[in-house]
Amino acid sequence: MRRLMLAAAMLGTVSAAHAADMPDLPVLRGGITDGLSKTAHNWDGVYFGGSAGYTTDATDFGQSVVGLTNYIFRDSVLQQPTSTWSLLQKANTQGTNFGGFVGRNWQWYDAILSLEGTYSYFGNLSSGSTGSNALVIVNPPGETRAAGITNNYAVSLTGAATAQVKDMVTLRGRVGWDGGDFMPYAFFGAAVGRMDVTRTVTSNVQLRVDVTTTDIFGNQNTTLGTYAPVPAQSGTQGQHRTNTFAVGWTAGLGLEYCIWDGLFARVEYEHVQFSPVMNTNVTLNNARVGLGYKF
Template sequence: MRRLWLVAVVFGSVSAAHAADMPDLPVLRGGFTDGLSKTTQNWDGFYVGGQFGFATTDIDFSRAPKSMTDFMLRNSILQAPVGGWSLLPKNHVQSTGFGAFVGKNWQFYDAVMGVEANYTYLQDVSSTASDSMTRILPGEAGPTGHTYTYVTTLGGGASLKLKDYATFRGRIGWDGGDFMPYAFGGLAIGRAEVSRFATVSYVKHDDYDTTVSVGGIATTTHHQDTIDTGAWSSVEQRTNAFMYGWTAGIGLEYAICGNFLLRGEWEHVGFSDVKNIKVGLNNFRLGAGYKF
């Protein structure tokens, strides 16, 4: 037994001596994994910045006179059919804009979540449309042999200038080191100058036939009498009309020297109707900011 202990002690001493003579390699000290780890940017905190962009806007005027004609023709046989006419076109407008943003991020490992308020001033996003149309509409039931018709003319026009808008959005991104792709969604509020007008007129006809017999020969004559006319007009204008809607989009941020940020993003905004005019825009923009 004493001999076994002596052999173990000798071999242990030899092993320690060889270990002391071995080179000091990083892999043996656990330092090898440091070279494989990525450098992670700290996205957590408040940030602020400015932006410049190019916007394409669709302004749909097709139903702009509807609520005006509904009121003018209320409780009449013409209200429903005239209110369904698409009188005006949809216009496409392009413009530039600039603004600012402020927000705060919270980082959880590689996930970055945040909230942001964003303001954009638009340059010359305005459009105008006007037109008129005439249709013959069936009227109410008349006496036997009589048919009532309305020769109805609808005229109208509208204009809209989108001045600016703000969005309040939440976003989620992925920490890619010095860059962060992100997606966002939220609420939008816009301010516009809106005007519109509508005119409606009709001529009511009574169509019927009369038959006269002369010398045993019956002669039928068609008659069209004008039995009623009507005309109305209405004008509305608002300097500051507020529009409410939603926003969504994607973007990419790049960090320079830790705290300076560059970003590029696409944003879509859809607004609810204002005076029966529908507005939607796509904004492509670049921005720069600073993270505190």
């Protein structure tokens, strides 16, 4: 029995010595969880940069010349029936954009809030539309006529409009997420664009007066007149605004990637909707890539 206990004690001593010589494995120290932790990037601070990209312009000219036709036919019985005419259509164009941005990030754990200002210059971003319409308006409402008189107004309108967006500034708030070297973000804000807008309309109105008489037997006889010009409602009106400002809103999505230290690249999509200028509605969609530096 003594020999068995002595052999067990010697075996335990050898095992302890062998364990002391084993390498210090990470699993023994709980280090196996270290590889699961995320290394966060510090996005907090002031930043600036430049960008370039591609822009699509969708301009709605459907109501562009309505104000001019209303002026031509003001105080006449033709104003109401012609006010609903849509001479022009929508037009699309494309161009390049160049600009810069400056902003400030505030970071709370993985959340990033930003306030950013941008400037965009658009190269040759101009669109236009032309159109015409002609219609005979018989006895327009509101007109006072003698019995048996039928007035036929032959009205023709020809219109044209153009709109060019020169540049734009925006002030927008961003909400981002710290994904390490990546930061996806969404933004929303206000936009102010500088535009040149032109519109013209030409009207030609002629009047034919038909006379209907009734004889003693009740038979009606209509005598057709001949068309004669109506100078008061015929003519051309135009309007041009240069460097006029249009306010609007902007929203979009983007992604930034930290290249090295404070140097980062970005890609983003932006939608811009401007308020109407002379009844002309302009909508922009911008795709950009940029390069910036954060302090």
